Amino acid sequence: MTLSIEKIEKLVEPARVHSSVYADEEIFRLEMERIWGRSWIYIGHESQVRKPGDYYSTTVATLPVLMIRDTKTDQINVLHNRCGHRGAIVTQKQCGTAEILRCPYHGWTYRTDGSLHAAPHPGAYKDTGMNIKDAQYSMRSLGRVDQYRGFVFASLAEDVVDLSDFLGELKHTIDNMCDRSPEGEVEVTGLNCHRFLHPCNWKFFLENLHDAMHPMCAHAATSDAVQNYLSDLPEGTKPPAEAEIIDPFGGSYDFFDKMGVTALENGHGYMGGKKSIFSHFEMYPEYLDAMREAYGEERMQDILSFNRHNACCYPSSTIRDGIQSIRVLRPQTVNSTIIESWTFRLKGAPEKLLQRTLRYSRLINSPGSMVGPDDLDCYYRIQESASNGSIDWIDLHRYFGQDQSEASSLTAMGTSDLGIRNQYQAWLDYMRQGESQ
């Protein structure tokens, strides 16, 4: 039985949401169909599939898909990873290279654009009324596939706005990550990423990126440990490189309020703007030289003073352009999500920047980090309460009714719940579309 639109609308109020949106399996199923099935989902970066035939497997709305570079056109395709014959998953490898994809069950083979290459013993289909050339027997492409500066997105549905319109203002965040390279390009640091199991609903993770009220509390232990270590050092010792990364996690409410939060269309948003949790990072002279040479002084200053963090590309990814990382949400069930963390190398930049990117990833995003498990444990606690029915509503009132309206966005004090309220506006917009589409 599908929940009626009237019932769904009752779950989201302007400044609170019903706890069942995190715990109800039917709602999760509808989210996969209406949100994850009808928006552009981040798949991966083109540097993961450099050569023709290179592929990478992942999921969209829990369905297995394959990003593969076409051997004929060199374009990147995103295909449903299942055989057109009996539906078996074609490849179980995380990544690899293939000129022809072959289903191991009955040996049907496919080209890198998903079209059927050959089905063994084709005579057996003669006069059966089945035309194996029919597109339904291929490894079908997703509804839409496109990329922006090497970042590949796909949509299960065909009737979605163009990727460029979907991303809107967020294109500047992607631009900034690329422009921080003297060559204007980034590449993945490796074919593997952190895969951090989150036993909670996918929305907790996304909301937390726009929750600037939590670091000083949930991460107090880590910033205290760093402070405690620093205070034990002899006076005048240069603090270790980790300190600049952990420091903002102990920032005051005022520090985060001044940073601000901006809500964009389609549920997107970002923290910071003029100031971010990266703006105090040490600027290496050799990097500035390379940037100045590539862009000139003025353009370089523009690029490096672009200070956003935790840009959320609703619903599937969050981007930290200033530290060159992307985290990707892969929901599994209503209370299980895999969080991928990818790191990127700025082409043409000194190694020191890569070292900082990797240091950040280990300190904040790795399953072995001191910071990530504290976030996760907080989501887990709300998940428990939402699942066991001990709460009805989850609050979103911080700085409610005090948003500033800009051209196509809203801004507020950094600790405002604006970013989360905005995600729920998009949630409602998607969920209202019903079954008709």
Add this chain to the structure above:
Amino acid sequence: MTKQKSAHDLNVIGDLINLEARYLNKADLESWISLFTEDGYYWMPLDSGQKNPEEHDSIFYEDRILMEIRKRNFMHRLSPSMQYPIRSSRVISDIHVSDYDEDSCIVESSFHAVILYKEQTVFAGSMQHKLRREGDAYKIQMKRVDLINADMPLPPIMIYL
């Protein structure tokens, strides 16, 4: 390293590897850190083929500074994730010297570590210790842990394995 007749006593080495595991089983990070050289580090790569911790992401790559910070963070009263008991038990086998020179040697072994954190979880894989002689004893210059599931979705890893 150039091979010479080994002056490394496997009994002494085995005792050190077991002592290190015992300190972690007791969550005695203070004593554990003291087993490392000043330039020592702990590394858990993301890829088993990874040659260098500075070329790609790692699950852990920590020098003495980070070990000291982690020691201060461990079971901190303000940490939500550390409100649960964290208990562990490690079993190490097949300890052998794979390479050596006069002052140092590389010791390989395999391990199972059972960690209780919310639920009981098994981690397993291989370890590589680079040991350096300092005075009469050895210190750990590098400990590398390759999990058999490093590239799979992982729960939080709350203590060094």
